[in-house]
Amino acid sequence: MNETGHSNAPRPPALDTRGRVETRGDIAAGDEILFYEAVWNKRSKARLQASTMPVGYRVIVAQVVWESYGPEKAKHSLTLRVRESSGRDPINPGRVIWRKNMQVWHNRCWRLPRSDESAGEKGRKEKYVA
Numbered sequence: 001m002n003e004t005g006h007s008n009a010p011r012p013p014a015l016d017t018r019g020r021v022e023t024r025g026d027i028a029a030g031d032e033i034l035f036y037e038a039v040w041n042k043r044s045k046a047r048l049q050a051s052t053m054p055v056g057y058r059v060i061v062a063q064v065v066w067e068s069y070g071p072e073k074a075k076h077s078l079t080l081r082v083r084e085s086s087g088r089d090p091i092n093p094g095r096v097i098w099r100k101n102m103q104v105w106h107n108r109c110w111r112l113p114r115s116d117e118s119a120g121e122k123g124r125k126e127k128y129v130a
Contacts, residue, residue, distance in 0.1 A: 009053040012036060012107065013087060020110035025101070027078065027111060031064045035109040037099075039088040056088025065096065076101035 013036055020034060027033060038054035062080035069076050078099050085091040 010056045010088075013057050013059055015059065015110070017110045019112070021113050023109050023111050024105055025076075027064055027067060027101070027104070027109070028114075029064050029067050031111045031114070032061065032083065033064060033080075033104070033109055033111045034059070034061050035104050036060070036087070036107055037103065038107075058085060058087040058089060058091070060085050060091065060097075062097070078104060 015034060015036065017034065023033070036057050036059045039056045039058050041055045060080070060082060061084040062082045064078055065081050066079035067076070068079075078101060080097050080099060082091045082093055082095045082097060084093060091097060
């Protein structure tokens with residue numbers, strides 16, 4: 001806190017989610033998603049303490065290339081191809097990144113509506129999109 005009693009923590013970004021559907025777990029290969037994540041100071045040992053704050057936030061728009069489920073640990077993971085990124089330490093477009101589903105959903109996530117959603121189907125059958 002600063003001398004006025006306000007937190008020095010950076011605020012999460014305001015996102016333009018028009019035309020997108022908020023999602024919590026129904027992400028499939030081929031979806032384009034929008035989410036933000038906290039960026040931490042990697043050099044600071046204080047990051048390991050529970051009282052530390054992120055140094056900023058990064059907004060990511062990415063296509064889900066691969067979606068998998070590890071039954072031994074009961075965890076989902078996503079392979080994402082970045083389309084756009086902004087904020088603190090943005091990721092270059094075209095780069096492939098890996099995130100656990102809980103990392104993506106933690107701060108809310110939005111996806112573009114699927115073409116087959118109007119027909120009442122929830123997910124897609126394919127697992128890999130090039």
